[in-house]
Amino acid sequence: MSREVQVTFDAADPGAQAEFWAVALGYRVQEPPGGFATWEEALEAWGVPPERRNDASAVVDPDGTGPRVFFQRVPEGKQVKNRVHxxxxxxxxxxxxxxxxxxxxxxxxxxxxxxxxxxxxxxxxxxxxxxxxxxxxxxxxxxxx
Structure with a gap:
């Protein structure tokens, strides 16, 4: 049985990384959930404090065939060469x-x-x-x- 794959990056600025990788891959930043015009509106409605609103972001293949790429904020910076790229x-x-x-x-x-x-x-x-x-x-x- 095959599995769906998501690629995850640790990041200091998930939103900026999502914007870069959307351009690099020909993807788009993932749309906000139904009922919300923007992510800011969704996060506000969910009570997420402003300082946490860039903790995560994702890009998706507009054709729906490639893997989702997820960016999560981490406190430490990149330290060594990637083992996977x-x-x-x-x-x-x-x-x-x-x-x-x-x-x-x-x-x-x-x-x-x-x-x-x-x-x-x-x-x-x-x-x-x-x-x-x-x-x-x-x-x-x-x-x-």
């Missing part, structure tokens, strides 16, 4: 110069939204197609693949 398939099926040019374009776009470029790995056929290692605004590594 996301690969954003920005150039599937492309090879060589065309692949790397496509990855470079996506890297530039994401840097414009707060990502940091860490490393370019050039192609070494037949096993290494080439990728770009990036970090999100809070330092979580991911690859453009």
């Amino acid at each position: 996301l690969d954003l398939r920005a150039a599937p099926g492309l090879q060589g110069d065309e692949r790397m040019a496509t990855l470079e374009t996506e890297a530039e776009r994401l840097v414009g939204h707060g990502a940091t470029r860490l490393l370019r790995v050039d192609p070494e056929p037949p096993l290494i197609p080439g990728n770009i290692v990036m970090a999100d605004p809070e330092g979580n590594e991911f690859c453009l693949d």
Whole structure:
């Protein structure tokens, strides 16, 4: 039996992380529950104090096929390299110069939204197609693949 998967990130600013990853993944920030026009309205109605209203956020695939990505506030900052990371398939099926040019374009776009470029790995056929290692605004590594 297969299971639905949610990817969870610890974060200092869940709302900002959700906004970044919505752009990076082509997702959207999750809508507030039925009966509420905004999350602020829902949290106010539930009695959540203002200082706790950015404790969590999530993004969802608008097509409903990809996993939900959840961001939860934690008190400590990121300390070491991720043991698990996301690969954003920005150039599937492309090879060589065309692949790397496509990855470079996506890297530039994401840097414009707060990502940091860490490393370019050039192609070494037949096993290494080439990728770009990036970090999100809070330092979580991911690859453009």
